[in-house]
Amino acid sequence: MKRAGWNAARALFPALRKYVFVNAAGGAPLARPVAEAGALYYREALEHGDAYWEHWLRRLEETRGRLARFIGASPAEVAFTLNTSHGMSLVAGALKGRGAVLTMQDEFPSSTLAWLNAGYKVKFLKPENGKYPVSLIEKALTKDVRILVTSYVQYRTGFRQDLEALGRLCRRKGVIFVVNATQALGAMPVNVKKAKIDFMVFSCFKWTMAGYGAAGLYASKEYLPDIKFPEAGWRSVASPENMDNKAAAMKKEASAVEAGCLHFPSIFALGAALKLLSGLGTTNIQRRIFELNDYLVEELGRMGAATATPLDRACRSGITIIKCRRAALAVEKLAKAGIMASARGEGVRISLHFYNDRRDIDALIKGLKRLG
Template sequence: MKEFQINNKINWKKYRQEFPALNTYAYLNTAGGCPLATSVKNAGVQFYNAMEQHGDIPWNKWIVQIEDTRKKVALSINADIEEVAFLSTATQATNLVSRMLPKGGVLMLHNEFPSTSLPWIHQNYPVIFVETPHDLTELFTNLKKAVRPDTRYLVTSHTHYMTGFRHDLKELSAFCKDYNLKLILDATQSFGSIPIDVKKDFIDIMWFSGYKYALAGYGVAVIYINQSLLKEMKISEVGWNSAEDHGEMGYDRIVIKKGTAALETGHPPFAGIFALNKGLDILLEISLEAIHERLTELTSYLISSLVENEMDIDFPIAEKYRSPIVMINVEDANKIKKKLIQQNIFVGKHKNQLRVSLNFYNTFKDIDRFVKAMKEFEH
């Protein structure tokens, strides 16, 4: 087997130890949901403990923590602070955006994640679904053929949950520029696994949930909207916290906040935001560049191991389109997944495919353990 050497300048073992679930499981399902680091869990617990002991007295302190988290998000994606807002789910983000933009044609790929596609259909946008070719170099040929005179938006997951295909953002943004399309990105399966620069990659709108590679668990999502585009959008829902002078509690007039934070209509999802703050601390301390490098090598090792053992896998041929998600074709995915969990190996599944999704805390041993178990099931 090919030898692999992961960046030894970073103490990966130290970070792995922050995730107690890894003491029990070979956890290969971050694309489904990430186990919590102890520091992330503690952030949520501390919030609820404070409410238990002090009620609403720490409110001002909590608001300071929220703004600190906003700064960290902005830093991590190279956004302006005013372009970042907190929501509860990525689904909420999609619904908000689909109600705020002027109507126009939408391009999407077939088999998009339902929460990314359904809100646009529900709001009666003309949506064209484009086939993802096996030869991904032909993707833009298919996209070009699908463009219509009324097409205004390209809405897509950065990393596809069901195939592991990940867009090259420079290619994608260049296509959007050529056809005068707004690039709207669901980064739920990618943020935290690869650097994203919303300015350099010319992303107009982006959102992600916190419970996968962002390390934050359930209950928080982030939305970024480019300031120039936000000025063209009509805020679709408001509340006391949407107002510029929200502390005055005006009820008969409203001057809406400037910036994406206008979408934060009521009280924030405090626990989720505080958990995200600590998840971001881990990601920024390691660096998203180093995480991407590690995941590239772990994924290459996984693919090499599966190919060597003659397993039937689906993955992008070109490395630049690969993500840490690898799909394996099997005869009975339900049965094999159950057998694996009996050995404390946790993977995802879709139809008759197993979905293995790696994170920086995984090891070669996790992969070897999984491949060994799969080989045993053949006999």
Template sequence: MEVYLDNNATTAVDPAVYEQMKPFFCDIFGNPNSLHRFGAGTHPKMMEALDYLYSGINADDEDDIVITGNATESINTVIKGIWIDKILNADKNHIIVSEVEHPAVTATCKFLESQGVSVTYLPVNEEGIVDVQSVKQYLREDTALVSIMWANNETGKIFPIEEIGQICKEAGVLFHSDATQAIGKIPVDVQKANVDFISFSAHKFHGPKGVGGLYIKKGNKLTPLLHGGEQMGGKRAGTVDVASMVGMGFAMKLAVEALEYEATEVKRLRDKLESAILELPETVVIGGVNNRTPNTTLISIRGVEGESMLWDLNQKGIGASTGSACASEDLEANPVMNAFGSDSELAHTGVRFSLSRFNTEEQIDYAIEAIIGAVKRLRNLSSSYAYAPESHKSGL
């Protein structure tokens, strides 16, 4: 049996989404900026896709949703755009982000630091989220932007976006949230959240890879990351990938319709898997079990290297992760677990399981059996665990 439990890295395209996309490869293939009927033929479905996107995040008609290549491009557009508009051309030189942001945020901020920008990296508390008051504490007169993720890609922890947005609004500071791991898992309401920008990728909610979105609240302007054309109202140059745009819009529609299923059935299967693993001694959910997206668990298994666990599970046809797929080949200790203050041993033991609406009870039962077997085998081989006192290994 094959069991895919790495849906925070990417998801399978929903077959219904694929069907919506198919006509735009060979039949309705015109460039949407062309004036002839071949180009105009793409417009109805493109407008429908935009309607689904606007509705899915409760955007206002006067807001902008720019179609990008992925969330990484959207994030770069916001942070570098603010750098150009508010830092180079104004008197603001400070950005605030959290320590556990996706590399798309932190790497971009490191680049800006090399250009003389001051960046504050907010620590997380014992639950793995940013304390609202710490945002307020570190705001400065020269703060141009606050960027805090909506939900963490490794722990699934949900951040207090509405409260942070209100603080930024009162301070007159722009607020961006990377909503990549939130859309399709929990409700995302940009009006309620007081955000100026959000970024997202279709492939995280059963849409195609290679397409993402950038929400821009009305009244906000950004220097484009890409120049060379008037597509997307001049906000992002380049011929629009119509098939992917249609796919992302329809995937958004289906994801929003499935939110109740995510909150009940996906959560039930996640909890079943998690509970079975936690019955093993010296296992713990990083960040605790509260205030998370319903599909995600990051579990530390003392005495078991995360990479070794993934190898064993892969042999059984099970896909999981040690954390962010964008850093999966980096064998350094998990930076999110380091941010929690985990000791050097535990920082290498985190394994992330992330489910989707396509996982089944049978798959979870199979995964539980394989995981328990892998933990027993690897602990018996571990020099740091296998030779500890028997009380240390109670139950194994």
């Protein structure tokens, strides 16, 4: 994709006129069409009340289909949730009694707390030079481990897992493969079938750029006929319009977890964000992110800054950690200069998306130099 195309995409984000946003891993700014899609619901409700109910339901299903295509799933395998923690809690509740869990030491709490709270035996795997190679994970898959929980991209380091190799390992070992895709979806291509993922959860306010309130759950059709999710409500059944308060036969789709009315504006915003991302192409977006990260690392090297992120392309993501002892203070000072970053892991976390450009990186480098 040519520079003019990226410049046109950047122009969709009004916040970029005021700030240098290098914090997609924390929370991305909204594109104008995404904000407008969410606001449209409120305008319709203002002018028409609830008369658009059926229209909203159709739009919701259109978004479900768009999300399913985006991750390589079928609509029946996709559900909308509140956030990653909610989705992971649903999966943990549904798999209770299946065995011990293996997860990574660097995981965000959303990946792990649901399993601990549900009473699972959880084993934490230490990284090897900041990485979790498949060979290391295979050695840790003891006989009692029946569930593997990992992020596609680790939030503290930016390490990107080889999902397809890990999926093949899990199938060979008979281990249930659960993925937190929050730090990758929208930035890196994700295909649940190619990676042989059994369950995947993700929030959509980071790299997917849909704002807070929209999140998703993927459950493989192989599990849907027999699985029992821990939550249910009037919209969990096949025919919710019947409003039968005695029929507890849940539908055999992932959307059974959508127990009641959903937050339409967040989901409609997600639909617009997915349309934007699909139009640009996730392969193009990944390539753009890698190009920007290469320039960032080059400039950091020139100023003598060290990183705590695996830099080889095979495990690269959109996240770069700049080593810094007083990261929180550095991030605070950068914010005062209009540069939005995060303090994570061993330092300042920089997360570049397609809407960034070299000018953002140059401004960041100048800001870092001013910190001394």
